[in-house]
Amino acid sequence: MRLQIDEHRCKGCNLCTLVCPYRIFKPGKQANRRGVVIPELDRPERCANCRLRNLYGRTLCGTCQMICPDQAISWVEEDAHVPKKVAIEY
Amino acid sequence: MSEEEWLRQDRLPHIFCAGCGNGTVINCTLSAVEQIGWKKQDTVFVSGIGCSSRAPGYIAADSLHTTHGRALAFATGIKLANPALNVVVFTGDGDLAAIGGNHFIHACRRNIDITVVCMNNMIYGMTGGQGSPTTPAGGLSTTTPYGSEEPAFDLCVLASAAGANYVARWTSYHVRELTRAILTGLETPGFSFIESLVQCPTNYGRRNRFKQVTDQIEYFRSHTILVEKAGRMKEKGEEVPAGMILSGEFVRRNRPALGVRQ
Amino acid sequence: MQGNTACAEGAIAAGCRFFGGYPITPSTEVAEHMALRLPKTGGVFIQMEDEIAGIASVIGASWTGKKAMTATSGPGFSLMMENIGYAVMTETPCVIVNIQRGGPSTGQPTMSAQGDMLQCRFGSHGDYSVIALCPASVQEMFDLTVDAFNLAERFRVPVFLMADEIIGHMRERLIIPDSVVSGQRVPLEQGALPFRAGEDLVPGFPTFGMGYGVHVTGLTHDERGYPCATSPKLHEDLVKRLVSKIEGARDSIASYDMVNPEAETVFVSYGAPSRSVQQVLHDHPGDGIGHLRLKMVWPFAESLLSRFKNAETFIVPEQNLGQISREIERHVDGDVIPVPKLGGDLHTPDDLYRVLAEVR
Numbered sequence: 001m002r003l004q005i006d007e008h009r010c011k012g013c014n015l016c017t018l019v020c021p022y023r024i025f026k027p028g029k030q031a032n033r034r035g036v037v038i039p040e041l042d043r044p045e046r047c048a049n050c051r052l053r054n055l056y057g058r059t060l061c062g063t064c065q066m067i068c069p070d071q072a073i074s075w076v077e078e079d080a081h082v083p084k085k086v087a088i089e090y
Numbered sequence: 091m092s093e094e095e096w097l098r099q100d101r102l103p104h105i106f107c108a109g110c111g112n113g114t115v116i117n118c119t120l121s122a123v124e125q126i127g128w129k130k131q132d133t134v135f136v137s138g139i140g141c142s143s144r145a146p147g148y149i150a151a152d153s154l155h156t157t158h159g160r161a162l163a164f165a166t167g168i169k170l171a172n173p174a175l176n177v178v179v180f181t182g183d184g185d186l187a188a189i190g191g192n193h194f195i196h197a198c199r200r201n202i203d204i205t206v207v208c209m210n211n212m213i214y215g216m217t218g219g220q221g222s223p224t225t226p227a228g229g230l231s232t233t234t235p236y237g238s239e240e241p242a243f244d245l246c247v248l249a250s251a252a253g254a255n256y257v258a259r260w261t262s263y264h265v266r267e268l269t270r271a272i273l274t275g276l277e278t279p280g281f282s283f284i285e286s287l288v289q290c291p292t293n294y295g296r297r298n299r300f301k302q303v304t305d306q307i308e309y310f311r312s313h314t315i316l317v318e319k320a321g322r323m324k325e326k327g328e329e330v331p332a333g334m335i336l337s338g339e340f341v342r343r344n345r346p347a348l349g350v351r352q
Numbered sequence: 353m354q355g356n357t358a359c360a361e362g363a364i365a366a367g368c369r370f371f372g373g374y375p376i377t378p379s380t381e382v383a384e385h386m387a388l389r390l391p392k393t394g395g396v397f398i399q400m401e402d403e404i405a406g407i408a409s410v411i412g413a414s415w416t417g418k419k420a421m422t423a424t425s426g427p428g429f430s431l432m433m434e435n436i437g438y439a440v441m442t443e444t445p446c447v448i449v450n451i452q453r454g455g456p457s458t459g460q461p462t463m464s465a466q467g468d469m470l471q472c473r474f475g476s477h478g479d480y481s482v483i484a485l486c487p488a489s490v491q492e493m494f495d496l497t498v499d500a501f502n503l504a505e506r507f508r509v510p511v512f513l514m515a516d517e518i519i520g521h522m523r524e525r526l527i528i529p530d531s532v533v534s535g536q537r538v539p540l541e542q543g544a545l546p547f548r549a550g551e552d553l554v555p556g557f558p559t560f561g562m563g564y565g566v567h568v569t570g571l572t573h574d575e576r577g578y579p580c581a582t583s584p585k586l587h588e589d590l591v592k593r594l595v596s597k598i599e600g601a602r603d604s605i606a607s608y609d610m611v612n613p614e615a616e617t618v619f620v621s622y623g624a625p626s627r628s629v630q631q632v633l634h635d636h637p638g639d640g641i642g643h644l645r646l647k648m649v650w651p652f653a654e655s656l657l658s659r660f661k662n663a664e665t666f667i668v669p670e671q672n673l674g675q676i677s678r679e680i681e682r683h684v685d686g687d688v689i690p691v692p693k694l695g696g697d698l699h700t701p702d703d704l705y706r707v708l709a710e711v712r
Contacts, residue, residue: 009102013109013291013303036108066121066265069113070103074094098567101578131563136412147567147579152560154415155569155579156408157438163405167412167420168560170396171370175416175561196401 001053001075003044009072012036016064016073022046025064049075055086093120096130098150105144107215109303111262111288115209116145118265118286119178122272133176136165138190141216141290142182142209159189162197165204169349176276177204183224184214187243191223198252201280201347207272208245208283211290219293226333230297245285250341255280257340261287261310264337271339280347287335310335353526355493355519356381356423359449360389361526362497363421367534368447369395370420372409374402374428377461378517379451382423403428407435411444415568417537417559419501423449425517426459429468430475436510437476438570440594443508443547443555445537447500450512451520452671454696463696464517466623466671472512473650479591481598484512484650485607486622490524496607496647502535503605507597508554514649516671518624518698540564548575553597602651608644610659615642617708618663620680622646624698625669631701632708641708649676654683665711667691669699687711 003024005016016025017039024044028037044050049060053075059065065073097120106112123133130151137143139158146153156164161179169177186194186208197204213231214220221234224245228237249257256278258271268286275282289295289306300306317338320330353361360382363371371386383399390397396413400406406422413420424432429450439446454460455467468475472484483503485496497513504511540546540556546566549555558564571579572587580586611633619629619641626645633641642660657666657680665687668677674690681688691707693699 011103011108015109015114015303015307018304018307063265066117066269067114067262068117069106069110069262070108071094071097071113071117072103130565132561134560147569150565152415152558152565153567154412154560155567155571156411157434157570160404160408160435163400163408164412166398166400166405167370167372167409167414168416170398170409171413171418171420172416172561192401193405196405 001050002078003041003047003050003073003075005038005041006072006074007032007038009070010036010038011070012038013069014039015067015069019063019067021061022048093117093124096120096123096149096151098148101148104148106141107292109289109291110141111211111286111290112142112145112209114262114265115207115268115286115288116148118269119180119207119272120149121269122276123178125273126276128176128276132174133178134168135178135180136161136168137180138185140182140185140214141211142180143185145180159185160193161185162190162193162206166197166200166202169202169204173203173349173351178276179204179206181206181208183208183210183212183245184222187223187245195248195252198249198254198281198283201253201255201345203279203281203347203350205272205275205282206284208285209288210245210285211288211294213290213294215290215293219297231294246283246336246340249283253281253345254283254341255345255347256282256342259285259287259335259337259340261314261335261337262289263307263310264314267337274342278342279350280345353490353523354381355487355490355515355522356451357385358490358493358526359423359497359513359515359520360385361528362494363447363501364389364393364395365494365528365532366419366498366501368419368421368501369393370410370413370418371395371397371422372400372413372420373406373422373424374400376403376425376428378453378520379423379425379449381520382449382451403431404435407432407439407448410446411435411439411442414444414446415560419445419505421447421449423451425451425453426455426468427457429471433475437478437480439510440476440480440482441570442568443594444510445504445508446510447497447504448510448512449497450514452514452516454694460696462517464624464671464698465694465696466514466516466675469514469649469672469675472514479595481595482510482512482650483507483598483605483648484514485648486514486646487519488623488626488645489519490522490526492647493519494526494528498532498534499607502533505535505537506554507601508537508557509598514623516624517696545575546577547573549593549597553593553600598651602653603655605648606653606656607647608653608656609647610656611643612641613660614662615640615660616662617665617667617712618642618644618660619704620644620646620657620666620668620676622649622676623671625671625693628699628701628704629669632704635701636705652679657684665689667704667707667711669693669704671698
């Protein structure tokens, strides 16, 4: 899954930068066309929900999405999901 | 179905200011509604007037955006006339505690089977930042420019005393806890009241030493204390620090309720 | 049977299944009888915490598809004004009974008056139109209540039954028909825009719980029901439609009794004073006195006045200081003589005949 911020909805409040346990959201530097400074994503592939949602079949963490007052954070499927067996080596 | 499907996509982005906590409370409410498995066609959202009361307009179910303070009276009519409908009321502190105070206590007394989510931003946001019944003593607003001289209403204690079956308080920082509380409220027959403190960066925050949105959220994080913990501290004779927000479940009981689906 | 009780019976016959109200003299018997009868007819009665909540619960109930009603009097009617405007704006069918008493303020709780006739028309803020019916007998308390529901359903508008304490508390013989004509609001077609109206200017009704997902707001809204409070054009179109749907139908829905349309001197009356006028006509048969008794005062069907072709003088007895006589003045060339009466007593037939003799 891929984490994304909807630039049309985001108003740049930066609440996501406060709550993400991985500190994926960083305050943005540049205002977009609408004058909103959208947070930047720092290595979003570290997001637990990105990695494991399909494996667990439910939302993991998801705090950024819940706290986002503008309903701007979501996850999209990158490719058709192929279930993979995960072998854990000791 | 997901929470996204409960939103009127064609109306977003909403009118709330950047950083307003109301959007967060909408997320938590929709998540709870989603978890309990209610269907759109069986669910009605009702609201009064104010920032919080714009919420139903963004939800793709039947919704009634009514007059200032009267949401609970309208909701009572809906629920009694058709108990098969699930009724959720969005309201704010001014709407509920000031102009709608009488409807509030009587809805609690009747214990009518609706769930009320109160977005308490401690100020009248839509009209430009006037003091409300929940503005803390000393709080600055356009009508309390020297600091509010009145004590604030404790809505949860009020609802508990008036007879609601479920009463809880969280903040817009505590999204998980808030969602769980709303879910419990939806599940509980009778009147459920969930108060969520929300940040109002535009009108409350900037006048009351919360320069950034995140400052007030950080304040909510660091200044909440569980009701149970506060109770234990009192039992031990310890002082609960002043200015702490009591959060958690205030009441969960099973008084006879009105308008419960048969 | 008492007028107020007849009103409640009329409501139940018309299919009213929700009553939300608050006790107030002299309308309380309506609520009392509804409390007695509604639970046995599958309806809901609730005594709310005030009149504001009463009308609010009625509007809420109406959106679930129930026919709903409240009853009140002067002070309570004043409290309801904001939500009456809300019902107009959101096009919510509902019936509001006002058993008028002496005002202003607490005034004369147990005495009759007709002082709220302009308030029911103009009391809420903004431009709008409503329908108001004025019964003059116990039978009409029943019949016009039925009409009120049918009109509310048809036009999606609050309809007022503007009775007065005399009619409300009068006891007369009432004949309850086996069945009454009971109109139903037209449902919205699935998929249609909820506030788009056809030729009759009345949109279909999207009942809550039927999957319409409609947003209802007192804000100026577009045809989708979405708030759009800053568009001058949208607001103008909406308000004009709300007014036109009623005013455009005023001649077709007019309800009245007309006696002796050739007369030169015509009494125009509504409500209790009509009884005194009828007595004058009864006492002076063949005297060529005309009488127009309005059962529907609002919308005001001025074309009725022009049907008295020879009329030179209109005498308007009212239990107020001339609220409707002023409306009549706007529409006729002849003299309009108001006969105001305050305090709760009815004009006696002698009073009226004396006025008649003076102008002749």
